[in-house]
Amino acid sequence: MMTAQRTAVGAPAVEVMPVGGLGEFGMNMMLVACGDTALLVDAGVMFPEPELFGVDLVIPDVASLDMYKGRIAALILTHGHEDHIGAVPYVLPHVTGPVYGSPFTLAMVTPKLDEHGVDHEGRLRPVAPRQRVEIGPFTIEFLRVTHSIPDAMALAIHTPQGVILHTGDFKIDHTPLDDQRFDLQRLAELGAQGVLALFGDSTNADSPGVTGSDRDVIPGFEEIFCSAPGKIIVASFSTSIYRMQVLVDLADQFERKVAFVGRGMVRNSETAARLGVLRIPAGLQIADSDIRDYPAQDVLCLCTGSQGEPMAALPRIAIDDHRHVKIDDDDVVVFSAREIPGNEKAIGRVMNHLARRGAEIITDGMKHVHVSGHASAEELKLVLSMVQPRFFVPIHGEYRQLAQHARLARAVCPETRVQMLEDGDILRFESGDATVVGRIQTGRVLVDGTRMGEVDDEVLRDRRHLAGDGLVVAVVAISSQTGELEGHPEVIARGVASDPRQDAVLRDAPGLLEAALAGAPREERTDPGLVKERIRLEVQRMFRKRANRRPLVLPVVVEM
């Protein structure tokens, strides 16, 4: 039954605008405005598709925030995943007030701000579940939810028009590893009191059933720990703190040392351990440089590179190009992450390299070694049932997931009005009704260069800007058998303004590229994905260093 709601006739209108994350995965950001006050919920990145050559991050176009200049009174973060916090350094300059989030979420943000030189002195405000924060006409209430990262929260935004409930990312894990449960009781209470609008995470709307607890991977990993004769190497997302905890606990139980390998793994495990959300028994952890001092059967490595990213730890290990970690015949490599669509081929290539070195490969299709952090259909139905909002807006997903979540809502709450939104739509709540009243300009901004560790203000630019710096196509023909170059590389430029320095780079580029490729390991040269990445990096470096230009580099590898 739909409960009576406090309809606020005559109260000021409230507008909600998704800036990113509707119609795409990632780049989650939503603006909520009432009178002179606006709030931002999350500021995430999207990882670029392989087609976006030379681009490292995609963030929402902050130009869309210009019409709210000086009025954005707070940035509220639901949890510490990149697709919710990765764009904070780019967005914060557009926010006049503080950043609210759980202590762990803020701890994940701080190093990003420091790296980008964004001053955040006194602006990061930790909040606890059930805490309330007043911002102009809004009262934000934080609700604990369960997700694949600790300290995740949903938001009940009390507005003059009623309560807007934003789930953030969630699943319903009844046995969370840190015993911090989903606040179902407060959710039910809010539902009973009447919720104006529910904005719900749709990521897994097309998965039937329930997602399951992060503990569900324990039996699968126990089997692996029981039988693995050599090193156990697990690749997962560096933000999967619960996965880390499961593995640290098993390593302790099975008497293996734990090494975190790869920048993100090292950094995030440190942050999590410092805040107490990852508990590592004393003496268990070793540095990756110490791995070779221990017998293989006493070592567990937790690696970055589960998506086949060419410069991450596991892909380098797979082609024997890592300083400290070598694959031996008895090693077991576990892919403990979902394959993000678009990455399958790159991941497959990494697996083939590992298999060639004799490693046994275990994926989620073989043993239950991964569990999603997002609610499946039955959990979404449960939340809809408990909340019974007047309006429902599916968020976080491509159009088909949003549409599927809408179908679930129509089945569960026939009295709820389902409102499909896309990025940029302005949904106005007024006098108990909700109407799309217009659109704000939205777009994507491509960020380049973070992989090189050369992050500065310069690297931020949009596609127009990229097009302005021109396009460089580098064509290399390589023997797929030997990895030898066939003929000379060709480097073609378009839209690159002619100046003496650039002309010199263009003239020298083929020779430099030839030399760089000749020096790369053979396995890299016979892997088109790795060769492309190498060409991209080398050509970018040449133009950056010698001509201070950042063209879009398009590597073309012709296999002979």
Place this chain on the structure above:
Amino acid sequence: MMTAQRTAVGAPAVEVMPVGGLGEFGMNMMLVACGDTALLVDAGVMFPEPELFGVDLVIPDVASLDMYKGRIAALILTHGHEDHIGAVPYVLPHVTGPVYGSPFTLAMVTPKLDEHGVDHEGRLRPVAPRQRVEIGPFTIEFLRVTHSIPDAMALAIHTPQGVILHTGDFKIDHTPLDDQRFDLQRLAELGAQGVLALFGDSTNADSPGVTGSDRDVIPGFEEIFCSAPGKIIVASFSTSIYRMQVLVDLADQFERKVAFVGRGMVRNSETAARLGVLRIPAGLQIADSDIRDYPAQDVLCLCTGSQGEPMAALPRIAIDDHRHVKIDDDDVVVFSAREIPGNEKAIGRVMNHLARRGAEIITDGMKHVHVSGHASAEELKLVLSMVQPRFFVPIHGEYRQLAQHARLARAVCPETRVQMLEDGDILRFESGDATVVGRIQTGRVLVDGTRMGEVDDEVLRDRRHLAGDGLVVAVVAISSQTGELEGHPEVIARGVASDPRQDAVLRDAPGLLEAALAGAPREERTDPGLVKERIRLEVQRMFRKRANRRPLVLPVVVEM
């Protein structure tokens, strides 16, 4: 226990050479030679990776067969899937003798040969299960296996060195739709008598358990037929004859008419119906042009395009660009096929377009609407157990699947010697032993143009040749919101020999491309995958028609 084997000391050596299919999916082809006689087993294609812009098919390099010129006495086909027969028109000229295969397999080959103008008068020899054919020192015995296509066979090749068993592609379906069972009895008998070497399908070696019967999708589809209020549209592979049979039977039961939509669907359903391997009740089938004459709830469409191929039926339907099939709000679209790695993004885009038109989308993750045709680990173990070969060679798969199959074999048959081979390795059987004695040249040949229906000898050329016709990069900037062109297209050529006709094409290309894109539907223009395909086709057509050139066309779409 390993049974005694007839070791043929002093008998002539037998050499086996995988030409394709080991270390990759598709392009399956294997050469078996003894004395002056050689046989080819299968001649398949591989579908190109999205990175191979402008290429429609990848086939094994027939140059590798040159050293057996005039000695290849037969081509033996295990079944009618493209990855086993697609290269027959290119390979047959290198074969002096007949082509053996089941009647249905040969019926799938015939139109290919006719289309390519390859004379096959009297060369196609249908064989039945348990039939034996003598070819020089070899006796080929055909064994019925179950797979996702009717009339699939394994081969027991009796050689002077012993029996070589080639599984072809298989799973063990105990309840095949056509009641044609896997010949487990003969397989066991051969095993008991002693098998020299087993060459086994590894495609699903990393899937645990058993694959299941093609009947297993019936309950899932029954649910869909029970509840679908509008059209049911199913996308699957056009060679999945058993899937067609399941759906035709359900359509009959639920009183829906069946329309086959898309060239491959129409052609293969006709072939299968003509040979009696697909049974369509009289009056059930309608042409796609008649669909609109029936109420939506009375129609089932079977479509091509399950992989998101831009020119196939479903992707065109999804953007409302199909002459006869329109999506309505109540329609259900079922993706009844696996997603071939690399195609996920394109498939996702098609799903989003369909969801926008209001269709409900059902994938294998939501209901059990697809079952693989390849044996999983338990079935592979069963075959290994029954055959207990002296030597085992995993075939059909990327390196990681071959390696996993090898692991299974070591566990099941500790006395069997597992021999890992890659494309081009020559494995010699002699005096009861097996040794890799060298390599033949292998490679890939890219075939372009079949999508346009313009197949002739000219379209066959290798990458070197492609490089010889040059590279054309077409850069188009498009507003991702409106689909309008921003600025003018740029067309850059490299390695294209300068001549007046080509120069004219290059000069006119930007304008022509601009006009062609302006005339395309908006949904196509806002979908980068479709825009790329359109650019590729348009630019290829310009160069082909006006300059008789076939450069490699690389479309670059910059979204604004």
